[in-house]
Structure formats: C-alpha cells, structure tokens
Amino acid sequence: MKIPFTKMHGLGNSYIYVDGFQTQINESDLPLLAQSVSNVNTGIGSDGLILMLPSDVADVRMRIFNKDGSEAMNCGNGIRCVAKLAYDLGYVTKEQFEIEAKSGVVTAEVEVEEGVVNNVTVDMGKPELKRGNIPMVTLTGDDEDHVISDPFLVGEEDLYATAVSMGNPHVVFYVDDISEAPIDSVGPAVTTDHRFPEGVNVEFVEVLNEREINFRVWERGSGITQACGTGACAAVVSSVLNEHSRRNEEVIVHLDGGDLSITWQDDGHVLMKGPAVTVAEGEFFLD
C-alpha cells in the first residue's frame, strides 16, 4: 500500500501528515506506521505521525502519534501545521477555524501572506493545574492541589517541579543555564516516573527576564525534540505561577528550533503564535 504524505514542521518539531479526508488507514496499523515513518534510517524521519481527518464538531480533526507509536491527546506544533495543511488543501477557506484534538477543540487563525500561510495563532484553551488531573500522584496531599515548585527527587538530583496539563501532561524544572540542563539523564527518568501514571513531557526552563525564557524538552514518546508547542505553553503558565513572568503579557520562548510567542491571558486561555512549514510531499510504502 502507498500512503501519500506531507512532511511538515513547527520549529523543527516534525511530523509526517496524512490527509485522512483522502486516505483511509486501518486503526490497528497506526502505531506501527508512526514508528515506521519516524525512523530516520528505514523510514522518512520525524517526531511522529499526524492524521488530519473530518470532524463532527469542528472544521477538521487531528490525531497525533509519537515516535514510539503512542497516541497523545494534544500537540501544539501539530495543530499549527494541521491549520496550514487544511487551508492549503482547501478543506477550509476561512482564516479562523476550529480544530478538534483528542483533548478538545481549539481555534486557529492562519496568517495568509500572498496566498501562503507562514504563521498560525492558536487559542490553546485553559491549562489544567489540579494534580489529580495532570495526572500526577503523590503519597500525601490532595488531588485538587496545584504542583508549583514542589520538591522532586530524581536519582541524586534535588529538583523542584511545576506540573501543568495543556490537554497533555507537562512537568517544568528551572535551571540557571539551559546549556547545562540535565536533559539526557532527567528527561528519560522523569518521563516514565511512577509519579506520572500516564507519563509526562519534561521541560527545562532558564528565565532570561519576565518576557523571555530559554526552553528544552524531552517529549514523552519521542525523546528530545527541537520544539514542543504544548510544552512552551506549559512553561509560560509555570513561569507565571512561579512569578517569573506576568499574566496577559507575551513571553517569547526560545526553543532549540526557534521562537514561539505565548501569552497566558486574563481570561485563562493560552495563546500560542508561531510558524508552520511544509518540507516535502511523497508516498510512503507500507508493507
């Protein structure tokens, strides 16, 4: 079987996009397909697979599978690319429209310059802060509690964790210098830590000033990636909670792959603005 695909990225966080309006794939093949296309040696090379599908409740629907084949609830960079793809392929003709992810429906607005979509702004909705809903478990405390700079021991490292869900789980650790963040050791250890029963995306943040942070991520199911949209949103929410940044003010997040603009608005919604880029189109041969 040949599966037509588009490779796209948001700040280097790349996925293989399949147009599910045209191509039907068996549900049971999806995890293996995600693993196959993601493999840089034997596949195409990406951080995972994203399907763009018709939706009953929004203009389009997306499903995202990490590199290891696990399905995730949400993907910020993926939503921006799906918005661009849906507009480029003519499935939507308006500039503001709704995209359904597993975690819910968000509103995306494409910026069209001379017929080309380069940037997309997404209202990512409200973050979830209750520990039980991240989900995160501890021996003591209430599920309703917020986790803001709570002591968090990982091996020999004494860290302080802030936990935020953007429809998918994130934990944020602050470091003095992003280039020395222990991402290779703490990332894989925390992403599967028993305190996060569904796993977690692990973010390191260096605060530069109220309006700017440096950011690196170990993504659940994919490892180190160049960028994570939901992670950048979680990092800014965390920075407001920890009083490094202010509510309703834009924060520029410097990720390995480039910059995202994130604002945690007074109405509780998180706004994310950043690029979406098409890299290639082709056909993937599935045995």
Ligand SMILES: N[C@@H](CCC[C@H](N)C(=O)O)C(=O)O
């Ligand atoms: N890269 C994404 C997030 C993808 C899903 C994540 N790894 C998870 O398992 O929750 C983004 O841009 O948000």
